[in-house]
Amino acid sequence: MRLQAPNPIKLRSKLLGGEKPLICVPLASVDEVSILTEIDEVINMKPDVIEWRADYFESILDVSKVKNILEIIRSKNESIPIIFTCRSHDEGGYRNIDDETRLKLFTDVVDTGFIDVMDVELAFGNERIEKIKSLAIQKDVKLILSYHSFTDTPSENFIVEKIKEQIKNGADISKIAVMPKDQGDVLKLLNATYRARKEISNPIIGISMGPIGSITRLTAFVFGSDMTFAAGVNASAPGQLPIEVMRKYIDTII
Numbered sequence: 001m002r003l004q005a006p007n008p009i010k011l012r013s014k015l016l017g018g019e020k021p022l023i024c025v026p027l028a029s030v031d032e033v034s035i036l037t038e039i040d041e042v043i044n045m046k047p048d049v050i051e052w053r054a055d056y057f058e059s060i061l062d063v064s065k066v067k068n069i070l071e072i073i074r075s076k077n078e079s080i081p082i083i084f085t086c087r088s089h090d091e092g093g094y095r096n097i098d099d100e101t102r103l104k105l106f107t108d109v110v111d112t113g114f115i116d117v118m119d120v121e122l123a124f125g126n127e128r129i130e131k132i133k134s135l136a137i138q139k140d141v142k143l144i145l146s147y148h149s150f151t152d153t154p155s156e157n158f159i160v161e162k163i164k165e166q167i168k169n170g171a172d173i174s175k176i177a178v179m180p181k182d183q184g185d186v187l188k189l190l191n192a193t194y195r196a197r198k199e200i201s202n203p204i205i206g207i208s209m210g211p212i213g214s215i216t217r218l219t220a221f222v223f224g225s226d227m228t229f230a231a232g233v234n235a236s237a238p239g240q241l242p243i244e245v246m247r248k249y250i251d252t253i254i
C-alpha cells in the first residue's frame with residue numbers, strides 16, 4: 001500500500017525501504033547517568049532503529065566516553081541498528097562544535113564498528129563527506145546525508161533536487177526535515193517525497209516538523225518515506241509522537 005524503495009537496505013534484522021516503514025527512536029540525554037537509563041528504557045520500547053543524538057551529550061568532546069557509550073548500546077542489543085548523529089549547530093544541533101572536531105569524531109566513531117549508520121549534513125561539504133564515506137564503506141556503515149531547516153519549508157523542486165544531490169554525493173539514505181509555516185508546506189514536503197520516490201531508488205526519509213507537520217510522521221511512508229522518528233524517553237525534534245502511538249497506527253494500516 002505504500003511506495004517502497006526499489007533498493008531497500010538491510011540494517012541488521014531490519015529492512016529500510018521495505019513493506020513497513022521503520023520507526024526510529026532517539027537517545028537525547030545530556031549526561032552519562034541519564035543516558036544509561038535512557039538506553040535501557042528505549043531498548044525496552046522495541047524501536048526498529050535507535051539514533052544516538054550525540055550532540056546533546058555533555059562529554060561529546062571526549063572520544064573515549066563517546067566510544068564507551070556506543071559500546072554499551074551495542075552490547076545491550078544485537079538486532080536494533082544504531083544511527084550516530086552529531087548534528088551541526090546550523091541545522092539544529094544542541095552544541096556548537098567546530099567542523100574539524102566533528103570530522104575527527106565521525107571518523108573515530110565509524111572506526112569503532114559499533115554503529116550501523118552515520119548521519120551527516122550534506123552541507124558538511126564534499127571533501128569531508130568523502131573522507132567519512134570511504135571509511136564507512138570499509139566498515140560497512142551506511143551513510144545518511146541530511147538537510148534540515150527549522151525555520152521554513154523550501155520549494156518542492158528545491159527538496160527534490162536536494163535529495164538527488166544527497167544521493168549524488170554518496171548518500172545511501174537521503175533525509176529531509178523541514179518546518180512548515182502552514183498546511184500547504186506540509187503538502188509540499190509530501191509531494192516532494194512522492195516525486196523523489198519516483199526517481200530515486202535509495203531509501204528516503206521525509207519529515208515535516210512541528211505540530212502542523214506531525215501528520216507526516218504518520219503518513220509520509222505512504223508517499224515513499226522509509227523511516228519515521230518517534231519520541232521515546234526524550235523527543236529530539238518538534239512534532240515527534242510517542243512510539244506507542246506510531247506503532248499502533250502503522251501496525252493497524254499495514
Ligand SMILES: O=C1C[C@@](O)(C(=O)O)C[C@@H](O)[C@@H]1O
Nearest residue numbers: 026085177207209229236237
Ligand atoms: O534528522 C532527524 C529528524 C528529526 O529532526 C525529526 O524531525 O524527527 C529528529 C532528529 O533526531 C533526526 O536526526
